[in-house]
Amino acid sequence: MMSLNRYRLRHLAQQGHRGASRAEALLQRPDRLIGLILIGNNLVNILASAIATIIGQRLFGDWGIAIATGALTMVVLIFAEVTPKTLAALHPEKLAYPNSLVLKPLMNLFYPLVWLVNLISNTLLRLLGVHGVHGKGDHLSAEELRSVVHEAGAMIPRRHREMLVSILDLEKVTVEDIMIPRAELYAIDINDDYRAIIRQLTHSPHTRVLLYRDNIDDVVGFVHLSDVLRLLTKEGQREADKATLLRAVREIYFIPEGTPLNVQLLKFQRAKERIGLVVDEYGDIQGLVTLEDILEEIVGDFTTGLQTPPSDDITQEADGRLLVDASITLRDFNRETAWELPTDGPKTLNGLILEQLEDIPAPGTRLEVAGHHLEVVEVAENMVKFVRIQPND
Template identity: 65%
Template sequence: MDAIHTSALFIILLVLIILSAYFSGSETAMMTLNRYRLRHLASSGHKGALRAIKLLERPDRLIGLILIGNNLVNILASAIATIIGIRLYGDMGVAIATGVLTLVVLVFAEVTPKTVAALHPERIAFPSSIILQLLLTVLSPIVKAVNLITSGFLRLMCIHSQGSSDALSQEELRTVVHEAGALIPRRHQEMLLSILDLEKVTVEDIMVPRAELYAININADFKLINKQVIQSPHTRILLYRDKIDDAVGFVHVRDALRLQSKDQFSKSSLLRAVKELYFIPEGTPLNVQLTNFQQNKERIGMVVDEYGDIQGLVTLEDILEEIVGDFTTSMLPTPSEEIRKQQDGSYLIEATINIRELNKEMDWHFPIDGPKTLNGLVVEYMEEIPKPNTSMRISGYPIEVVDVGENRVKTVRVIPQHYKKSTTGLLKK
């Protein structure tokens, strides 16, 4: 009779260990579920995902239910193991049962099920949610009572529970995009990261500087104006009176050529075809300006400083190229045209190049928190307009001034193979 009872106790103990493994695995699986994938599955009508979301709406109740079940079966298993141990080994059975049960529970009811659940959370969580939902309905009064006692105890300790948010910060979203791997093509990853970077970049970083603008002085000789219109490399031309700051507006080359074809081309007709200027305050982040372009139904704008002086030009295409890369005809030569590799491994670079574009093109690390062009960086560093053949080291890059003219540095030579990070900052030779 005792043998039969002992066999029954072994069976009950085995069932309790299986239940303990179920509760342990369910807890890990439910807490490991990817919340964003879960919402996606739920929106597509996945029943398991819908049940899991409903359970996770109140994680305190879910955890309370699982812990009640887990502790209950573990305590019962401990009691039954003790009885079995005493029957088989007498007084020494308590110690033996404790040691063996601890090992069995640790391996088969904790580590193994939790590891499997962590590796395959959806496979475990979705089927488990059926039983958990049923248990929560049956044991709801006990779960609520336990949570009430726990909350009261936390308040006595001046600990206030706050609901956690699943919202991601920009840096967290950036990490998610980086870790997406093959799930998101690399090109698409770069575009997503570029969108996140828009607020860190201002219109000055991508604008065509005023010195590089293709513009026509409306007060110039009409023959010269006619020639400049025909030779324009761009579809829109800026018109001004004597100086850029006295800009009149933009005229579309198509409109100007139509006037020429009808023999109606004159200064007055050209001025009548002018479109009103749209101004952009300097310092405007690209994400804001993209929205402004959309709201104002504009595609091109003049960047002005606090005194109203024109600093440069920005187009909608320039901002889009920050996201998707170059795909339109730029107002400036492309970086590859401004960077010429020499046989000795050095690079001859036009100093009007934008530093951000230079860093992106060459994977270099010139500072971008100051001047926007390489010319500005060299002049700021030297604190004067340097003479040709002047050499310096900026951010570890050896630079030689090759050509200077029109009060600015025109061309420099950079020798990247001699690049060396300096621990003392910027060093002059």
């Protein structure tokens, strides 16, 4: 009974398994169950000891007490303790569910005696400072649940295990870890020429585009290309202008930096939003996060094929070395290279290199980061653009 897996037991009970329901009811008060079992166990053992002593004295005289004690000890140990309890520990469900048919009526029959024994025992425990003898629900921490998922083995497909662990890891990841950095945002200055704006919207790689005035910190809002098309069709190409475009602008949803992904996922759900700008304590824009970015942390990159497409940020050269866009986030880099570069500081490979060197390196600079050798290939606009690395064997 005590070796039963409580989570499987609860699941079977909820599915209507009668044996599991009886066992779960008995385990609600383990002190009473233990009391019942030990009352029966001790009654049988004491009675067997008395009978064995009488028989031993009649057959062997005074030596019969010693012979009966030794023989009964071996019999009890082998046939009443070690063998049955080992079998029960190995196959708890096969034995516990049928035995609950006997234990349940015995509990009702001997309830007064069990209650009295438990009353005295629990009183002594309370005097010793021990409380909470009643059965409690088994609660798992996130780390314990993660271990359970890993130990599930073939019972849960590997892909499903990875997704479950990713959900548990959301609280350890913040929006800065997955956001599109400010320098890489695709945004359009609303003060540009109207035709230039329409041209940029037409060639936009995204369906939602950020609009700003002169400086990206002075944001106007997001515009959805479908809304723009609808307005342009309604107004007519000749009459459409910036005012028409601004009518399609949607309000901006701001996200404080440092927000854990599990929290932000709930906020997106409650606010019915799918995209937001990450801002620091001064209100300056740091980057952009979408609902899709968070979901990809759980299920992986979205793709229409069965194979995950190669990263656009990492290119394998003919000699086997990798040419890496240094703007790649360290989380994505670690995931694709199986490296373990530190992620508690800078969020991109460029930021990590600048932190290590404490200077803007020149092309050709070589350095070692966390035991790995990197070579700076290109530097522009005070940033490391490309890095060449030798992959691990």
